[in-house]
Amino acid sequence: MTTPDGTQLAVHETGPHGAPAVVLLHGWAAAATAWPEQISDELRVLAVDLRGHGESDVPSGGYDDPDAWAGDVSAVLDHVGAPAVLVGWSYGGLVITDYLRRHGTRGVAGVVLVGAITEIGRGRSGGHIGPAMRAALPDALSDDPSRAVPALLDLTVSMTADPAPGADVQRALATSLRVPPSVRAALFRRDVASADVLERVDVPALLVHGTKDAVVDPKATDYAAGLIPGAEVSWYADTGHMPFVERADQFRADLVTFVHRCATTASRIES
Known part of the structure; x- marks a missing residue:
């Protein structure tokens, strides 16, 4: 689909058209393929490749522009045509705050933040990163493969608390390397505070974080x-940065329960 600035986004849609909708926004240097292929057969799931990632266009700009990110999410929500639950993993949480900053909760039934940041920049409390991400920077942003590849590999291995299968790690590394170094770097060239945005959230919110997350510090959650207001927090014990992979059954059940609760709440408000 096309965003307001003309960027073409790849959106992978599954599930019944009339079911409650969920929009999945992945993290930095990842893609929609990071999510499990089957989140739920009772939800309408739209997994987005963010601009510069996966199958989406790689425009020359917009990566440090809240309006661009808000426009991207708005395009997806307009396609859905009904209030949807926004799910942001890692950097995807920052993308959600960009949307909320510009549009409030228009078209949003609920918000799920998964090991997410909501701010970025030196000293920003909502952007606390963990030791694995600190170790990867700045080499992971370099266009020198002798620096970037080892840094991205170490970061990919650190995504889960327990070692992931080698083939999975290699696929995830390939996805990260597909994101141009210029895009990887541009995503970090931001200084964003979001306290006022978070305080104005007026839809249900679920915050999920693994207690052993080495990429985004649990302090961010x-x-x-x-x-x-009224945020529900679910801590996943002995889990790293990918609860939806490491604890797939638990995450799926929590998400389905939350989405149906959001749908019920929205129906009650409308009536």
């Missing part, structure tokens, strides 16, 4: 939870 503590921060968001302290600001979003």
Whole structure:
């Protein structure tokens, strides 16, 4: 689908058209393929390749522009045609705050943040990163493969608390390397505070974080939870940065329950 600035986004859609809708927004240097192929057969799931990632266009700009990110999400929500639950993993949480900053909760039934940041920049509490990400920077942003490849490999291995199968790690590494170095770097050239945005969230919110996340520090979720009114927090024990992979059954059940609760809440408000 086409965003307001003309960027073509690849969106992978599954599930019944009339079911409650979920929009999945992946993290930095990842793609929609990071999510399990089957989140739920009772939800309408739209997994987005963010601009510059996966099968989507790689425009020359927009990566440090909140309006561009808000426009991207808006295009997907307009396609859905009904209030949807936004699910942001890692950097995807920041993309959600970009949308909320510009449009509020228009078209949003609920928000799920998964090991997510909601801010970025030196000293931003909502952008606490873990030791694995700190170790990867700045080499992971370099256009020198002798620096970038080892850094991205180490980061990919650190995504899960327990070692992932070698083939899975290699596929994820290939996905990261597909994102141009210029895009990987541009995503970090931001200084964004979001306290006022989080305080205005007026739809249900679920925050999920693994207790052994080495990529995004759990402090980032503590921060968001302290600001979003009525936020529900679910800590996944002995889990790293990918709860939807490491604890797939638990995540699926939690997400389906939350989405149906959002749908019920929306119906009650409309009536």
